Amino acid sequence: xxxxxxxxxxxxxxxxxxxxxxxxxxxxxxxxxxxxxxxxxxxxxxxxxxxxxxxxxxxxxxxxxxxxxxxxxxxxxxxxxxxxxxxxxxxxxxxxxxxxxxxxxxxxxxxxxxxxxxxxxxxxxxxxxxxxxxxxxxxxxxxxxxxxxxxxxxxxxxxxxxxxxxxxxxxxxxxxxxxxxxxxxxxxxxxxxxxxxxxxxxxxxxxxxxxxxxxxxxxxxxxxxxxxxxxxxxxxxxxxxxxxxx
Amino acid sequence: xxxxxxxxxxxxxxxxxxxxxxxxxxxxxxxxxxxxxxxxxxxxxxxxxxxxxxxxxxxxxxxxxxxxxxxxxxxxxxxxxxxxxxxxxxxxxxxxxxxxxxxxxxxxxxxxxxxxxxxxxxxxxxxxxxxxxxxxxxxxxxxxxxxxxxxxxxxxxxxxxxxxxxxxxxxxxxxxxxxxxxxxxxxxxxxxxxxxxxxxxxxxxxxxxxxxxxxxxxxxxxxxxxxxxxxxxxxxxxxxxxxxxxxxxxxxxxxxxxxxxxxxxxxxxxxxxxxxxxxxxxxxxxxxxxxxxxxxxxxxxxxxxxxxxxxxxxxxxxxxxxxxxxxxxxxxxxxxxxxxxxxxxxxxxxxxxxxxxxxxxxxxxxxxxxxxxxxxxxxxxxxxxxxxxxxxxxxxxxxxxxxxxxxxxxxxxxxxxxxxxxxxxxxxxxxxxxxxxxxxxxxxxxxx
Ligand SMILES: Nc1ncnc2c1ncn2[C@@H]1O[C@H](COP(=O)(O)OP(=O)(O)O)[C@@H](O)[C@H]1O
Ligand SMILES: [Mg+2]
Numbered sequence: 001x002x003x004x005x006x007x008x009x010x011x012x013x014x015x016x017x018x019x020x021x022x023x024x025x026x027x028x029x030x031x032x033x034x035x036x037x038x039x040x041x042x043x044x045x046x047x048x049x050x051x052x053x054x055x056x057x058x059x060x061x062x063x064x065x066x067x068x069x070x071x072x073x074x075x076x077x078x079x080x081x082x083x084x085x086x087x088x089x090x091x092x093x094x095x096x097x098x099x100x101x102x103x104x105x106x107x108x109x110x111x112x113x114x115x116x117x118x119x120x121x122x123x124x125x126x127x128x129x130x131x132x133x134x135x136x137x138x139x140x141x142x143x144x145x146x147x148x149x150x151x152x153x154x155x156x157x158x159x160x161x162x163x164x165x166x167x168x169x170x171x172x173x174x175x176x177x178x179x180x181x182x183x184x185x186x187x188x189x190x191x192x193x194x195x196x197x198x199x200x201x202x203x204x205x206x207x208x209x210x211x212x213x214x215x216x217x218x219x220x221x222x223x224x225x226x227x228x229x230x231x232x233x234x235x236x237x238x239x240x241x242x243x244x245x246x
Numbered sequence: 247x248x249x250x251x252x253x254x255x256x257x258x259x260x261x262x263x264x265x266x267x268x269x270x271x272x273x274x275x276x277x278x279x280x281x282x283x284x285x286x287x288x289x290x291x292x293x294x295x296x297x298x299x300x301x302x303x304x305x306x307x308x309x310x311x312x313x314x315x316x317x318x319x320x321x322x323x324x325x326x327x328x329x330x331x332x333x334x335x336x337x338x339x340x341x342x343x344x345x346x347x348x349x350x351x352x353x354x355x356x357x358x359x360x361x362x363x364x365x366x367x368x369x370x371x372x373x374x375x376x377x378x379x380x381x382x383x384x385x386x387x388x389x390x391x392x393x394x395x396x397x398x399x400x401x402x403x404x405x406x407x408x409x410x411x412x413x414x415x416x417x418x419x420x421x422x423x424x425x426x427x428x429x430x431x432x433x434x435x436x437x438x439x440x441x442x443x444x445x446x447x448x449x450x451x452x453x454x455x456x457x458x459x460x461x462x463x464x465x466x467x468x469x470x471x472x473x474x475x476x477x478x479x480x481x482x483x484x485x486x487x488x489x490x491x492x493x494x495x496x497x498x499x500x501x502x503x504x505x506x507x508x509x510x511x512x513x514x515x516x517x518x519x520x521x522x523x524x525x526x527x528x529x530x531x532x533x534x535x536x537x538x539x540x541x542x543x544x545x546x547x548x549x550x551x552x553x554x555x556x557x558x559x560x561x562x563x564x565x566x567x568x569x570x571x572x573x574x575x576x577x578x579x580x581x582x583x584x585x586x587x588x589x590x591x592x593x594x595x596x597x598x599x600x601x602x603x604x605x606x607x608x609x610x611x612x613x614x615x616x617x618x619x620x621x622x623x624x625x626x627x628x629x630x631x632x633x634x635x636x637x638x639x640x641x642x643x644x645x646x647x648x649x650x651x652x653x654x655x656x657x658x659x660x661x662x663x664x665x666x667x668x669x670x671x672x673x674x675x676x677x678x679x680x681x682x683x684x685x686x687x688x689x690x691x692x693x694x
Binding site for chain 2: 067070072073092093096097099100101105107111113115116124125127128129132134174178
């Protein structure tokens with residue numbers, strides 16, 4: 001079942017199931033003689049429909065946390081459950097499948113393929129779904145995700161023909177296209193001016209309201225963090241505060 | 247599976263299209279390699295074909311049956327006791343030879359050197375009676391006119407030297423009449439054939455010549471076999487048959503029948519009254535006028551067979567050398583082309599590290615990434631292969647047009663050229679594709 005048509009128009013957020021459960025997660029990078037403790041025991045539960053913003057100084061471990069949450073990396077110690085599945089010890093290939101099905105990424109630098117149309121950029125995650133859907137279905141899904149971002153008239157534009165805000169909305173459409181349980185955004189407004197950054201944040205707020213989608217967003221700017229329903233602060237690889245922001 | 251393949255090909259074509267000039271330059275190595283290989287194979291095949299044709303037209307499949315015998319007759323005696331200029335080869339003999347298995351064409355006839363009259367003048371020429379198949383046996387080129395219509399007609403053919411000496415030009419010779427011992431013949435063809443000095447011969451239909459010079463028996467019968475390799479065995483059969491027909495057979499010469507003592511004739515002391523030689527023997531003994539030399543060579547056992555084998559051997563060796571040369575040229579040019587592809591794929595992967603990271607983040611597995619780049623490399627080399635094929639076909643045509651070398655493009659050479667091009671893509675695309683697949687998604691995403 002697609003969440004596309006399911007929850008449209010519902011403003012109530014049904015907070016029940018845990019989407020994410022981190023249990024005393026540690027991440028240590030071995031650098032020859034020394035080892036860097038990027039995460040020193042992080043526990044965090046996120047429920048469906050929450051909009052969590054993570055703040056903290058540079059080097060506090062935000063990106064490391066996001067890599068683990070995004071199944072791009074695995075914890076050195078501790079456990080991570082995504083949905084009902086413990087994913088902390090899965091193989092690289094299994095993690096790729098989880099990312100494809102359950103997670104949509106939004107990056108600071110947009111990461112759109114150059115000289116490739118917006119629609120084809122949005123289609124990328126669908127190319128790695130198994131079984132592969134027919135080209136016509138893929139195209140249709142890409143167009144409706146662009147439509148959701150109000151970019152349907154830009155479907156055939158290449159990234160260099162789009163503004164920064166439009167590019168980031170194409171990237172959000174790409175994150176949405178495979179109907180994920182979780183959207184992870186690492187400094188999504190970092191490359192945008194204040195107004196455009198606000199616009200993108202409002203798009204995410206609206207999306208969460210419409211689709212009851214779970215969002216975890218990393219930022220070092222307090223005013224961006226303020227868009228979340230819950231604000232988590234980090235310092236030196238540990239969570240220092242975790243407050244609701246309704 | 248097939249759908250994913252289609253997808254990968256589309257991704258490859260899109261990606262190569264984004265860098266048209268670079269793709270074209272990268273293909274150049276494979277294009278040149280495949281074109282060179284195809285051209286050389288085409289010319290090689292063509293050249294081999296024309297060598298084979300030349301060997302056939304030079305008459306390695308010819309057998310000369312001559313009246314008379316100048317070889318040794320007595321067992322181990324070592325004196326010349328052949329029958330000399332016997333006159334026993336009959337038209338009936340030639341009719342029987344024509345019926346033998348493996349015989350394709352036959353040309354019985356007589357030959358002489360004499361004066362012929364033309365208009366006011368006279369000229370001393372060599373005259374040979376031949377059948378209408380003779381033109382085919384020697385693959386004659388007609389410079390003017392055509393073959394005569396029947397063995398009994400009053401039409402004749404002249405070699406180019408005679409036509410030039412007597413009439414000035416080939417075309418002028420056509421239609422002119424020549425006189426021989428009261429008979430008149432019309433020149434209907436002028437030929438160019440350097441074998442056996444044919445350019446200096448006047449060819450007369452053999453039956454007409456017999457009635458003109460009033461002869462019943464034949465001086466020679468020239469026989470062609472279906473295949474070059476059969477000449478020796480057919481010659482042996484002719485020998486045995488003629489011995490029987492001429493009453494030379496007896497119990498004691500079983501050994502001779504087995505072919506060990508060719509031309510020796512009856513071991514009991516009755517020598518042959520004819521000579522059977524294959525082309526190889528004839529070529530070797532030509533010009534050896536001393537009876538002793540002719541005797542020595544003519545009595546070498548299986549001389550003709552040895553020669554055919556040697557000839558085949560030489561041809562095979564030439565082919566091997568040619569093939570080795572082609573293979574090394576193909577190998578070198580395709581290797582360079584392959585290195586070019588590998589190089590550009592490595593550059594492309596470095597440039598597109600961020601794209602690879604993005605694809606991995608959105609769910610691409612190692613095999614997805616490696617296959618994408620492998621298909622891209624194979625597409626590059628295959629398109630290069632197709633272009634090279636077209637260039638090669640054109641080059642072969644151009645070489646044929648300008649230099650007149652025959653070129654033969656076979657279906658197999660086309661398939662091999664394309665297969666090799668695709669294989670170059672697989673071999674040289676493998677390492678870059680693996681390198682891309684082994685990238686760490688986080689590092690790749692961070693790349694600039
Ligand atoms: N691949 C790595 N190897 C070694 N150290 C790393 C690696 N990734 C991150 N770190 C270190 O871990 C700490 C946390 O980094 P990061 O998660 O990127 O912080 P933030 O995103 O909050 O700036 C830093 O000290 C950083 O240098
Ligand atoms: Mg960071």
